Amino acid sequence: MTVFTHMTMSLDGFIADPDDGIEELFGWYGAGDVAVPSANEGVSLSVDERSAEMLASYMTAGALVCGRRLFDLTDGWGDQHPVGAPVVVVTHRPPEDADRWPRTTFVDSVEAAIERAKDVAGDRNVTIASADIAAQALDLGLVDEVHVSLVPVLMGEGIPYFARLGAAPHRFEDPTVVEGKRATHLAYRVRRD
DSSP: OOEEEEEEEETTSEEEOTTSOOTTTGGGGGSSSEEEOOSSTTOOEEEOHHHHHHHHHHTTOSEEEEEHHHHHHTGGGGGOOTTOOOEEEEOSSOOTTGGGOTTEEEESSHHHHHHHHHHHHTTSOEEEOOHHHHHHHHHTTOOSEEEEEEESOOOSSSEESSOSOSSOOOOBOOOEEEEOSSOEEEEEEBOOO
16 A cells, blocks of 8 residues: 655646636646546546556546645535545634535544555555645655656745645655656655655
8 A cells, every 4th residue: 555645737846826716737737639538527627647647547546635724615525526535624714514424524633634545455555645635744754655746837835735835845756757648647655855
């Protein structure tokens, strides 16, 4: 089992614009003619062949961890995240109507979220889909790999992938690189030395 984080990021390090907009970043999800199945019928993915292989591997995750902000922005993906895995949300304020999302668990710490996600995932991977949670998990030594889909745009400002790291610097092994259409995909193994 691997705990990894994946984000699509601009060349200047942002995963969304200041208003949470992702239009400039997510174009690569529709830039090809190879369909990648999504567990959420409202989300279609059609990418180039090289990106499809990489993206398909993400779709096998056994659990997904995110923060309350992303969960609220997406309305919990309608209880069906595109990867099809149960979701674990880090929050100190679970929603009053939490039963709307029966495949979602709410926990109050990053450590508890990763532990719960590992339990849910069994022998499959755990993915972290939140910049703030990813940064905290990295600082806690809970992340095995960092993945970046780097898109050819400079945004100038926005929400960074990694900010306010308390235990930096973090070091990584050399990347695995997949050259895709409208995105270059990088995967870094976290160094433990």
